């Protein structure tokens with residue numbers, strides 16, 4: 476039998492009840508192998524006397540350990556450390572997993588997935604859409620989160636509405652009416668975990684296998700993956716945005732189900748869809764009854780005048796499915812986005828969502844709604860717009876000074892990245908050499924449909940301060956091919 480000194484200092488002033496203190500001490504002794512499997516433990520009366528506690532306290536400690544499977548007890552034999560400890564069971568199970576054979580029944584992926592940028596700390600990543608996370612109002616968010624979590628009446632840890640918290644839908648409705656000219660009721664809004672989920676839900680609800688979907692090319696590959704079971708039709712983009720005549724020509728040949736567009740700052744080229752093409756696209760969709768999936772992902776980030784309003788603000792015939800995100804204005808890790816559409820569409824999307832994800836994170840949704848109601852998000856957006864504007868000016872000046880004879884920035888008045896032309900340069904070789912030299916940027920090839928190279932770069936600047944941008948430009952300059 477073990478000698479009964481498993482380092483037990485009972486302390487009745489602690490919040491932890493005495494029976495748990497005893498149970499934990501025995502558990503530590505078992506885990507440290509000071510008590511071995513099948514080793515006998517003292518009877519409850521003996522141990523209670525040794526420790527100077529009531530016998531029931533020891534009984535409760537043993538019961539706890541029996542329930543967790545660490546010890547076994549029978550009236551005939553007494554109490555023993557379990558022969559088959561929970562830890563050993565876990566270890567055996569995982570060793571079994573490691574030996575499992577490969578799985579050969581996967582569907583082939585529907586399309587090429589772009590690789591994520593590197594995550595090591597030494598590489599400066601000029602990723603196209605990343606916001607600055609240092610300045611996110613974390614303290615206010617934490618306070619709002621705590622308030623939401625402890626709000627007993629709201630009971631936010633329970634199941635909730637798959638469409639998202641009413642408070643957040645109301646705040647989003649108010650924001651859209653004020654900032655984007657989009658009028659929607661709470662029933663016409665679905666809160667999702669990022670616009671990526673919104674795109675996926677829309678695809679499931681609207682696009683059948685093999686249905687034609689027109690997409691911008693160059694374009695946003697994650698949307699192509701989300702829309703993947705449709706037959707994607709790449710439409711060229713020029714200085715006025717997506718070529719609407721090309722969509723019209725396509726529709727004449729065969730019906731299309733939807734078109735995915737980024738009219739505000741075309742992704743990745745940042746051009747703005749011209750007013751004439753906006754009207755033409757809305758009219759085309761009305762006439763041929765196809766959906767316009769409008770991704771308005773960074774409308775908060777513009778530096779001159781008021782931003783152009785979305786197609787959704789001019790939709791008189793119910794063809795636009797509008798997708799927005801808080802990933803740029805707050806933080807992508809919060810996973811908060813939204814879809815605005817007629818109520819029956821929202822109901823259908825919510826039903827799909829219910830069987831995939833049930834609902835969003837209610838506590839986060841309520842906390843962010845509070846920040847919006849307090850004007851905190853709007854103040855943050857204004858501060859960030861100013862900061863990004865300064866960084867953009869500094870970045871433009873650096874690029875002009877060090878790479879002015881190599882790069883021509885096709886400047887636009889908004890966005891968190893620059894689109895730059897590098898005529899005559901093998902930009903993919905440059906990107907490889909730059910990554911080896913500690914700076915990562917995307918080249919046009921990443922956004923093409925045919926995978927063919929083009930001499931353009933997309934350089935994200937919003938997440939980097941001016942000193943980091945200066946270092947990045949030096950590292951790029953060192954390795955121009």
Ligand SMILES: Cc1ncc(COP(=O)(O)O)c(C=O)c1O
Nearest residue numbers: 604669670671742772800802812
């Ligand atoms: C075109 C586009 N849409 C949407 C998003 C945001 O996606 P999510 O809301 O899923 O974070 C991004 C972010 O990079 C984007 O570039």
